């Protein structure tokens with residue numbers, strides 16, 4: 577690890593990191609030297625994930641809260657203030673999927689998907705950025721987008737609207753925070769093998785479509801997002817702001 581990518585002495589909060597992409601990113605940042613804070617909705621799975629990292633010798637702590645709950649997010653940051661924990665890096669990764677055609681979609685389901693995938697990134701990053709700006713230390717915000725930040729697919733309209741919003745929220749954060757030495761960027765993963773996609777993996781027709789329409793001809797693995805996350809968390813990206821980097825095996829590059 578060169579100094580450029582070294583995260584020693586930095587503390588990273590990764591939302592939705594009890595499993596899946598978030599856990600892989602937390603482990604990747606810890607491997608690069610960061611102290612990581614794991615999160616999810618369930619205290620037991622957050623504690624298990626934290627134990628897994630600590631047993632490997634990494635610096636990790638866990639805090640369960642719902643990222644859509646403004647008061648719970650504020651409480652978490654207030655507790656870290658009391659404990660002397662300064663969050664230098666935020667990865668807004670928590671997300672959900674919900675599949676239904678737009679004409680059948682209930683407003684409550686639309687709202688839940690928008691709140692979890694988009695509004696939460698604003699709530700969490702706002703708390704972090706207020707502190708980064710007050711400290712004058714700068715920081716990093718990484719929002720997790722999707723292929724649907726760029727392109728639509730049927731039956732995931734709310735998710736597509738939220739992830740498209742993530743791309744523009746990232747730019748809005750850059751517009752306001754870059755002058756405080758905060759770099760806000762996004763990662764757009766392609767189809768990655770996690771719990772979120774298990775039903776799609778098990779669907780032979782969908783699995784075949786993923787493999788035939790992607791030039792890499794395979795699903796991605798959560799670990800394959802780590803390099804980009806470490807880069808965007810580190811000094812190496814000190815003049816990179818407002819970008820979304822797609823890690824998709826080349827999917828968006830082809831027709």
Ligand code: NDP
Pocket residue numbers: 591592593594595596597598615616617618621641642643644668669670671672692693720721722723764765766767768769770771772773
């Ligand atoms: P998973 O379903 O495997 O994991 C989602 C994580 O988010 C879980 O840890 C879950 O916590 C947490 N979470 C969900 N809702 C909340 C909430 N309200 N508050 C706190 N934590 C919450 O998803 P993935 O790892 O596949 O996806 C992670 C991110 O990557 C998402 O933003 C997703 O949209 C995005 N993405 C995923 C792709 C893929 O192919 N997998 C492709 C493109 C983007 P709990 O365990 O408590 O439920």
